[in-house]
Amino acid sequence: MIQFQHVSKVYSGGKPALQNISFRLKQGEMTFLTGHSGAGKSTLMRLICGLERANDGKILLNGIDVSSLKRQEMPFLRRTIGMIFQDHQLLMDHTVFDNVAIPLIILGKPIEEIRRRVSASLDKVGLIDKMKFYPIQLSGGEQQRVGIARAIVNRPAILLADEPTGNLDEKLSKDILTLFEEFNQTGVTVLMATHNMALIQRKHHRILNLNHGRLEDDSYVQF
Amino acid sequence: MFNFNRNKNRQQGHSPNSNKLHMTDDNSFFARWQRQISYAWRNVLNDFLQHTLAYLLTIIVIAISITLPTIGYLLWKNASEAAHQWSPSPNLTAYLNKNLTAEQTEQLLVKLRSDNEIEKVIYLSREETLDEFKSWSGFSRALDLLNDNPLPAVAIIIPNDATKQTDALHTLQSQLLKITGIDDVRLDDSWFTRLTALTNMVKTLVWTVSIFMIIAVSLVIGNSIRLTIFARRQTIAVMQLIGATEGFILRPFLYSGVFISFISAILALILSEIFILQIDSIILKVSSVFGTVFTIRGLAWDESLLIIFLATIIGWLSALVTTKKYLKIVRIA
Numbered sequence: 001m002i003q004f005q006h007v008s009k010v011y012s013g014g015k016p017a018l019q020n021i022s023f024r025l026k027q028g029e030m031t032f033l034t035g036h037s038g039a040g041k042s043t044l045m046r047l048i049c050g051l052e053r054a055n056d057g058k059i060l061l062n063g064i065d066v067s068s069l070k071r072q073e074m075p076f077l078r079r080t081i082g083m084i085f086q087d088h089q090l091l092m093d094h095t096v097f098d099n100v101a102i103p104l105i106i107l108g109k110p111i112e113e114i115r116r117r118v119s120a121s122l123d124k125v126g127l128i129d130k131m132k133f134y135p136i137q138l139s140g141g142e143q144q145r146v147g148i149a150r151a152i153v154n155r156p157a158i159l160l161a162d163e164p165t166g167n168l169d170e171k172l173s174k175d176i177l178t179l180f181e182e183f184n185q186t187g188v189t190v191l192m193a194t195h196n197m198a199l200i201q202r203k204h205h206r207i208l209n210l211n212h213g214r215l216e217d218d219s220y221v222q223f
Numbered sequence: 224m225f226n227f228n229r230n231k232n233r234q235q236g237h238s239p240n241s242n243k244l245h246m247t248d249d250n251s252f253f254a255r256w257q258r259q260i261s262y263a264w265r266n267v268l269n270d271f272l273q274h275t276l277a278y279l280l281t282i283i284v285i286a287i288s289i290t291l292p293t294i295g296y297l298l299w300k301n302a303s304e305a306a307h308q309w310s311p312s313p314n315l316t317a318y319l320n321k322n323l324t325a326e327q328t329e330q331l332l333v334k335l336r337s338d339n340e341i342e343k344v345i346y347l348s349r350e351e352t353l354d355e356f357k358s359w360s361g362f363s364r365a366l367d368l369l370n371d372n373p374l375p376a377v378a379i380i381i382p383n384d385a386t387k388q389t390d391a392l393h394t395l396q397s398q399l400l401k402i403t404g405i406d407d408v409r410l411d412d413s414w415f416t417r418l419t420a421l422t423n424m425v426k427t428l429v430w431t432v433s434i435f436m437i438i439a440v441s442l443v444i445g446n447s448i449r450l451t452i453f454a455r456r457q458t459i460a461v462m463q464l465i466g467a468t469e470g471f472i473l474r475p476f477l478y479s480g481v482f483i484s485f486i487s488a489i490l491a492l493i494l495s496e497i498f499i500l501q502i503d504s505i506i507l508k509v510s511s512v513f514g515t516v517f518t519i520r521g522l523a524w525d526e527s528l529l530i531i532f533l534a535t536i537i538g539w540l541s542a543l544v545t546t547k548k549y550l551k552i553v554r555i556a
Binding site for chain 1: 254255256258259262457458460461462463464465466467468469471
C-alpha cells in the first residue's frame with residue numbers, strides 16, 4: 001500500500017530531515033510512527049500526501065510513485081488519503097456539517113449524497129447532534145473528531161494522522177485511538193504519528209521509530 | 224437532475240461492499256461540473272450577502288470608473304455628429320483681376336463651372352461686392368470718399384463632397400491660383416478645420432481616459448479579490464490539503480470578479496443614462512436659443528452590450544491574474 005524506498009529529504013539550507021528511509025505498509029495494516037520532536041514524523045507524513053517532495057528515493061502509493069506526480073495531479077492523490085492534523089485544520093467560519101462536507105463538495109457530489117454521507121460520518125465519531133455547531137463552540141476533543149469525520153467521509157483507503165492526540169488528555173486520546181482501530185478493522189490502512197508512548201502500550205501494532213531522521217526501529221512492541 | 228442522482232445513490236447504498244476502498248464516481252463529468260459551478264456561484268452570492276456594504280462600495284467605485292469614459296465617448300459621438308450636421312461647407316473664394324472684361328470674366332466662369340471638382344460657382348460682380356461690403360461693414364461712408372471701387376469681383380467656389388477635405392481643398396486652391404485672371408484664392412476652411420481638430424481632441428481624450436479607467440478598474444477588482452483571498456487564506460489552505468484542484472479554488476474568485484464588474488457595468492450604464500437625461504434639457508435650451516433642434520443621443524443597444532461585455536472580461540482577467548499570483552505564493556507544496 002505504502003512503500004518507502006531509500007527516501008531522503010533535506011529542507012533547503014537545513015539539516016537532513018529524513019535519511020535513507022525504507023519500509024513497507026501492507027493494506028489494512030495499523031502502524032504507529034514514533035520519535036522525539038523533530039525526528040521527522042511530520043515530514044514523513046507530508047511526503048506521503050505530496051505536501052513535500054523527497055530529494056532522493058521513491059515513495060510508492062498503490063504502486064504509483066508520488067514524487068513523479070505533476071503538481072496538477074496532486075489533488076487527486078490527496079483525495080484518496082484521509083488526513084488528520086494535530087491542529088485539525090477546520091474552517092472556523094463554517095458549521096461542523098460544512099466542514100465535513102468539503103471533500104464531497106470538491107468531488108461535486110449531489111446534495112442528497114453529501115447529506116447522507118456527512119451524517120453517517122458524524123454519527124461514527126459521535127457528533128451527529130452537533131452538526132449545526134461551529135468548531136469554536138466545541139471542545140478540543142470534539143474538534144479533533146470533526147477533523148476525523150472529514151477525513152473518513154470520502155471513505156479513503158489510507159488514513160494519515162499526524163499527532164491527532166497531541167492536545168488531548170489521556171481519556172480522549174484513548175477514545176480517538178479506539179476510533180482509529182475501528183476504522184482499521186474495516187480494512188483501512190492507518191498510519192498514526194505520536195510521541196505518546198504510554199498511549200500505544202499494550203497494543204499489538206507495528207511501530208516505526210524515527211530518531212534524528214533515521215528509521216531506528218521497526219517492530220511489534222509489546223510491553 | 225436530482226431525482227436521477229438520488230436513484231443512483233440508492234443503488235450504491237444497496238451494495239455497500241461493492242467497492243469500499245476504491246470509490247468510483249458514478250456521476251457523469253458534466254453533472255459534477257455543473258454542481259461545482261453552482262457551488263461556486265452560491266459561494267459568491269453568500270459572500271455578497273455577508274459583506275454587502277464592502278461589495279457595494281467596490282461596485283460604486285468601478286461603476287464610476289466605467290461611467291467617466293462612457294460619458295466621454297457619448298460627448299465625442301454627439302460632438303462629431305453635430306460637427307457633420309452643422310459645419311458650414313468649406314468653400315474657396317477667388318478674387319478676380321480688376322482688369323478683366325465682362326467677356327473674359329464670362330469665359331473664366333464657364334471654365335470654372337466645367338471643373339468636375341467644383342459643385343457650384345457663385346459670381347459676385349465688383350458692384351455687388353461693394354454693396355455687400357457696405358451693408359456688412361460700417362465703412363459705407365469711407366468708401367464713398369473713394370473715386371474708384373477698390374473691391375475686386377469675386378467667385379465663390381463650392382467644391383463637391385469628395386473634395387471637401389483639407390488636403391484636396393489645398394490642391395484645388397493651388398490649381399486655381401495658376402489660372403490667369405485669378406489674383407488670389409482664399410480657403411475658407413477655418414471652421415471646418417477647427418471642428419475637426421476639436422472632435423479629434425475629444426476622441427484622443429476619451430481614449431486616454433478610457434485606458435486609465437481600464438487600469439483603474441482592473442486594480443480595484445484585483446485589490447478587492449486580493450482582500451477576499453487574504454480573508455479566506457485558511458480556507459484555501461485547507462481546500463488544498465483536502466485535494467481541491469486549482470480550478471476549484473480559483474472558481475469562486477473568478478466568478479466574484481465577473482459578478483462585481485457585471486453589476487458595475489450595468490450601474491455605469493444607468494449613471495450615463497441619467498447624465499444624458501440631465502444634459503438633454505440643457506442642450507435643448509441652448510439649441511432653442513440658436514434656433515435649431517438638436518437632441519443628444521444616448522447609448523445604443525450594441526454599445527451598451529459592448530460596455531457590459533468589456534467590463535466583464537476585464538473583471539474576469541484581473542481576477543484570474545490576481546488569484547493565480549496569490550495562489551502561487553500560498554501554495555503549500
